[in-house]
Amino acid sequence: MKVGIVGLGLIGGSLGLAIKQAQAHPATQPTIANLPWTVLGVSRRAETCQHAVSQGVVDEADVDARLLTAADLIVFCTPPGTIAPMVEKLKPQLQADTVLTDVSSIKASIVAAISSHWPNFVGGHPMAGGSESGLSAAQASLFEGRPYVLTPTASTPPEALARVEALVRCLKAKLYYCDPVAHDRAVAWISHLPVFVSASLIAACGTEPDKTVQSLAQAFASSGFRDTSRVGGGPPELGLMMAEANRSALLPALYAYREQMDQFIQWIETQNWTAIALALHQTQQARPTFLSDRDR
Amino acid sequence: MKVGIVGLGLIGGSLGLAIKQAQAHPATQPTIANLPWTVLGVSRRAETCQHAVSQGVVDEADVDARLLTAADLIVFCTPPGTIAPMVEKLKPQLQADTVLTDVSSIKASIVAAISSHWPNFVGGHPMAGGSESGLSAAQASLFEGRPYVLTPTASTPPEALARVEALVRCLKAKLYYCDPVAHDRAVAWISHLPVFVSASLIAACGTEPDKTVQSLAQAFASSGFRDTSRVGGGPPELGLMMAEANRSALLPALYAYREQMDQFIQWIETQNWTAIALALHQTQQARPTFLSDRDR
Numbered sequence: 001m002k003v004g005i006v007g008l009g010l011i012g013g014s015l016g017l018a019i020k021q022a023q024a025h026p027a028t029q030p031t032i033a034n035l036p037w038t039v040l041g042v043s044r045r046a047e048t049c050q051h052a053v054s055q056g057v058v059d060e061a062d063v064d065a066r067l068l069t070a071a072d073l074i075v076f077c078t079p080p081g082t083i084a085p086m087v088e089k090l091k092p093q094l095q096a097d098t099v100l101t102d103v104s105s106i107k108a109s110i111v112a113a114i115s116s117h118w119p120n121f122v123g124g125h126p127m128a129g130g131s132e133s134g135l136s137a138a139q140a141s142l143f144e145g146r147p148y149v150l151t152p153t154a155s156t157p158p159e160a161l162a163r164v165e166a167l168v169r170c171l172k173a174k175l176y177y178c179d180p181v182a183h184d185r186a187v188a189w190i191s192h193l194p195v196f197v198s199a200s201l202i203a204a205c206g207t208e209p210d211k212t213v214q215s216l217a218q219a220f221a222s223s224g225f226r227d228t229s230r231v232g233g234g235p236p237e238l239g240l241m242m243a244e245a246n247r248s249a250l251l252p253a254l255y256a257y258r259e260q261m262d263q264f265i266q267w268i269e270t271q272n273w274t275a276i277a278l279a280l281h282q283t284q285q286a287r288p289t290f291l292s293d294r295d296r
Numbered sequence: 297m298k299v300g301i302v303g304l305g306l307i308g309g310s311l312g313l314a315i316k317q318a319q320a321h322p323a324t325q326p327t328i329a330n331l332p333w334t335v336l337g338v339s340r341r342a343e344t345c346q347h348a349v350s351q352g353v354v355d356e357a358d359v360d361a362r363l364l365t366a367a368d369l370i371v372f373c374t375p376p377g378t379i380a381p382m383v384e385k386l387k388p389q390l391q392a393d394t395v396l397t398d399v400s401s402i403k404a405s406i407v408a409a410i411s412s413h414w415p416n417f418v419g420g421h422p423m424a425g426g427s428e429s430g431l432s433a434a435q436a437s438l439f440e441g442r443p444y445v446l447t448p449t450a451s452t453p454p455e456a457l458a459r460v461e462a463l464v465r466c467l468k469a470k471l472y473y474c475d476p477v478a479h480d481r482a483v484a485w486i487s488h489l490p491v492f493v494s495a496s497l498i499a500a501c502g503t504e505p506d507k508t509v510q511s512l513a514q515a516f517a518s519s520g521f522r523d524t525s526r527v528g529g530g531p532p533e534l535g536l537m538m539a540e541a542n543r544s545a546l547l548p549a550l551y552a553y554r555e556q557m558d559q560f561i562q563w564i565e566t567q568n569w570t571a572i573a574l575a576l577h578q579t580q581q582a583r584p585t586f587l588s589d590r591d592r
Contacts, residue, residue: 189501199556205486208552243572255561283529
């Protein structure tokens with residue numbers, strides 16, 4: 001099987017490394033299908049292509065996407081907005097049975113956009129990442145034990161799904177299936193909402209009018225502020241993409257959040273300590289139900 | 297100097313260990329005054345007293361606070377609400393020049409409550425801690441390089457302040473001075489507000505009515521949710537204490553937060569992507585100004 005990877009950053013690079021490692025140790029990968037797999041990489045930058053080959057991330061790489069003409073499976077690891085235009089452009093050069101998939105953190109709009117002109121498309125979302133980005137941060141074990149969501153629809157050809165499933169098994173990821181819309185609502189809660197919750201915290205802390213208090217706040221901020229503000233201080237383009245591409249699921253999550261916040265504010269205003277104690281007890285109980293052992 | 301520690305948990309235990317370590321290596325502690333120091337510990341539990349002595353955290357320990365009658369400096373490492381009643385009770389047995397200090401995360405109310413009947417009081421707040429609690433988590437280096445805030449007032453005797461300063465230097469902490477009210481406003485922003493921001497996130501995620509989406513959210517939650525929800529899933533009594541004891545500083549911080557959140561919601565509603573991109577760029581820029589190198 002020939003696997004094409006478009007975009008050789010953290011995710012694309014780690015995909016390549018994981019496939020190449022599975023090749024090197026086929027005995028530990030009983031489920032890997034149609035060995036040997038060849039990995040073809042495409043990046044906008046010639047330098048990244050060279051690095052990817054020299055570091056054993058891919059077998060071949062090129063800035064020209066025509067390298068993928070013979071691919072059986074192509075994984076798009078570029079920003080969500082770039083995928084549909086790229087598929088449009090590549091379309092005339094692809095074999096009809098080539099399967100396409102992506103790794104975007106939103107699914108409904110992408111599945112709708114691509115499936116309509118390339119039926120052999122399966123939406124995917126590996127729940128893996130890290131604070132580092134780029135090819136140099138790539139690691140073969142990035143997806144191991146992490147959720148990898150596939151969002152086939154009623155019209156997804158079973159053979160197309162099987163090909164992407166083979167890839168996910170090769171990565172040793174934990175496979176989940178769900179509806180694209182349900183996926184987007186789920187990630188709105190646990191991934192997109194936290195970005196705006198966290199960004200609002202940083203923005204609020206910047207509004208203290210007293211310069212002395214502001215300096216003290218900056219000097220005293222510790223692990224509580226560090227953790228709560230982390231995703232709100234991340235790359236702006238990531239938060240912007242979430243808001244734009246998942247607006248319809250994010251807004252209801254933000255409204256629900258504002259209601260909870262208003263409730264806490266009202267309890268503090270009215271000194272309803274019993275209600276606050278109960279609510280904080282419930283959040284303490286609820287948090288572990290959202291975390292795997294790995295994240296606790 | 298005889299140093300009494302009331303409450304032998306993470307903070308009290310670490311204080312004891314740090315002082316004992318400084319005793320063992322006086323050459324590395326040029327600023328430590330009036331060596332040798334003796335450490336006296338008081339805990340409600342006899343078992344904790346025994347552990348503290350056997351583990352070299354204190355020289356002597358007792359469940360009876362009368363052990364502290366001869367102390368030159370007493371550090372209260374128990375919850376904020378317990379300090380004033382304990383001072384009241386200890387008062388008849390203390391020498392008039394004994395200096396008292398505490399380690400609570402709120403200062404204005406405690407400074408007002410204690411100073412009125414014990415002038416030799418200096419409010420203190422070491423900005424150190426960890427996810428573990430209790431004596432077994434104590435470590436001599438807990439305060440090293442971390443901020444340690446003292447909140448003397450116009451009526452604080454200089455000799456009392458000097459005695460607490462000697463303790464802070466012994467811990468190798470980074471000494472800050474500020475007004476108790478300014479302290480409470482600063483910690484409201486970076487320590488107390490995050491707890492309610494974070495708890496509201498957990499509470500909001502629990503409101504998803506569709507059980508399938510709820511299960512997916514739980515399965516997909518990863519480092520972003522883990523970090524943003526950490527302090528909101530902590531001990532309820534901690535958040536409750538912050539809300540009760542620092543209500544007057546916390547409420548304005550919550551109002552400012554709600555305004556920022558409303559602003560983000562409005563921008564997403566009106567699809568004002570330019571404003572969101574700019575705001576997220578600003579939060580990305582602002583976050584590092586709140587973090588020491590150690591926390592980045």
